[in-house]
Amino acid sequence: MSPCRIEVRGRDPHPRAAATLAAAHRAGLHGLVGCEIVRVVQLDRTPPADLVEALVGRALADVVVETATVHTGEVPPRPGTVEVGLLPGVTDAEARAVVDVAVRLGLGDLRAATVTAYRFDGTVDATALGIFAAAQLANPTIERFALGVLEAPFGQTPPETDAVETVPIRDLDPAELAALSRARLLSLDAAELAAIQAFFRTEGRDPTDAELETLAQTWSEHCLHKTFRARITLRHLAADGTTVADRVVDGLLGSCLRSVTEALDKPWVRSAFVDNAGIIAFDDTHDLAIKVETHNHPSALEPFGGANTGVGGVVRDVVGVSARPIACLDVLCFAPPDTPDDAVPPGVLHPARVAEGVVAGIGDYGNKLGLPTLAGAVVYDPGYLGNPLVYCGAVGILPTGSHPSAPSAGDLVVVIGGRTGR
Numbered sequence: 001m002s003p004c005r006i007e008v009r010g011r012d013p014h015p016r017a018a019a020t021l022a023a024a025h026r027a028g029l030h031g032l033v034g035c036e037i038v039r040v041v042q043l044d045r046t047p048p049a050d051l052v053e054a055l056v057g058r059a060l061a062d063v064v065v066e067t068a069t070v071h072t073g074e075v076p077p078r079p080g081t082v083e084v085g086l087l088p089g090v091t092d093a094e095a096r097a098v099v100d101v102a103v104r105l106g107l108g109d110l111r112a113a114t115v116t117a118y119r120f121d122g123t124v125d126a127t128a129l130g131i132f133a134a135a136q137l138a139n140p141t142i143e144r145f146a147l148g149v150l151e152a153p154f155g156q157t158p159p160e161t162d163a164v165e166t167v168p169i170r171d172l173d174p175a176e177l178a179a180l181s182r183a184r185l186l187s188l189d190a191a192e193l194a195a196i197q198a199f200f201r202t203e204g205r206d207p208t209d210a211e212l213e214t215l216a217q218t219w220s221e222h223c224l225h226k227t228f229r230a231r232i233t234l235r236h237l238a239a240d241g242t243t244v245a246d247r248v249v250d251g252l253l254g255s256c257l258r259s260v261t262e263a264l265d266k267p268w269v270r271s272a273f274v275d276n277a278g279i280i281a282f283d284d285t286h287d288l289a290i291k292v293e294t295h296n297h298p299s300a301l302e303p304f305g306g307a308n309t310g311v312g313g314v315v316r317d318v319v320g321v322s323a324r325p326i327a328c329l330d331v332l333c334f335a336p337p338d339t340p341d342d343a344v345p346p347g348v349l350h351p352a353r354v355a356e357g358v359v360a361g362i363g364d365y366g367n368k369l370g371l372p373t374l375a376g377a378v379v380y381d382p383g384y385l386g387n388p389l390v391y392c393g394a395v396g397i398l399p400t401g402s403h404p405s406a407p408s409a410g411d412l413v414v415v416i417g418g419r420t421g422r
Helices: 017-026 049-060 093-104 126-137 174-183 190-203 209-218 252-264 296-301 303-319 351-369
Strands: 004-010 032-043 066-072 081-086 112-122 143-147 231-237 243-250 269-271 278-281 286-294 324-334 373-380 389-399
Touching (some): 004 049, 017 126, 032 093, 049 066, 049 093, 081 126, 112 126, 174 190, 243 252, 303 351, 303 389, 324 351, 351 373
Antiparallel strands (some): 004 032, 004 066, 032 112, 081 143, 231 243, 269 278, 278 286
16 A cells, blocks of 8 residues: 655745744745745555544644645655654654554554754755755754655564573673773763673673663663762962862752751751652742753753753652642753854854754643743853753642652552653
8 A cells, every 4th residue: 555645834934934044045045935844744655535634633733733645655855855753762752642543543553753854945956955954853862854755664673582592701801891881872881881781790691782771770870960970170270370279079059069968957848869859848838849951961961852862761750659740840051042152162063953943842841730930040151152051940739748768669650741762
């Protein structure tokens, strides 16, 4: 059966169309005079017309503000078109929603993928357009692109398997361990690798791939907060450059943040540094839960997803202390959005693109949950060019004393949310 493409257009120009055209002009594509952005859903086969109409109406287009066009068979190439889609294996949440609706309509094992199509009008230099697309339209961390029609990813994702791989590490020397860490993107340092190797030597076996990935994740910056735990030497210098005094801070988390909370010992602090979120007294019957975390590097790599999951994480942690989320907070730090393109280092996303994605990611998560962002700030400084700061926060409310502090036999575990991975 032939594949199917459904193109969804807004009745008004896409809100990012003008900014995309302006970026193309800054990149030297002065012959372009217009830009249309179209949302495309690719299906692996063409359903009956009545079911396509139902699918469009239920999942793809809001008829008040959008129109949808259905194409079957081959799509003729159009000059000036760039199509951007996710890499095989990257979760396509919108496509999963389409498939869920298709199942309810009786379409069975229909497969779907989403694409963003940029269609430029005017004089097109294909080579320059490809360079612009690679730099500013597609994020190579999670996306691929094509000039013209992007091939659907059906069949490109490796098949799922239950095979367990054993990773031989017991006989590796330090250089080989470091190479293994780089090859598998474990981000483990020499001491951590040596500790893992020593443990499995004691066990008399090598780790499985799942065990090694679990250890790497547990020892990651995101989970272990290595920066906050690092030992820092503060060296005070006199005007002539000689050392006046040294001070060693044995981890910011304990020496500065936690120690101040413990020294103040305020009675209204119900819980701090021991659970998913801190809890403070609000009134005689209710407490407030507050959690803030950073998603800096994830947002530098993939701005929308990095910020989106930052908000999701703090909302999750507020729920994790038995509170009902009521609001979000955020503080965002970017390099200036008018930073010249040639000032952006290779492999770094332009700060305007980072800011756009981060703001969209934060708004997307909070808006879908109905949580207002009631406080925050945006800071611009050239120092954030290589890595933005993305502070995401959430506030929740709970009855005083309602959060249990320890698990007990017979407790139930409830998993809430969309599917992740398999």
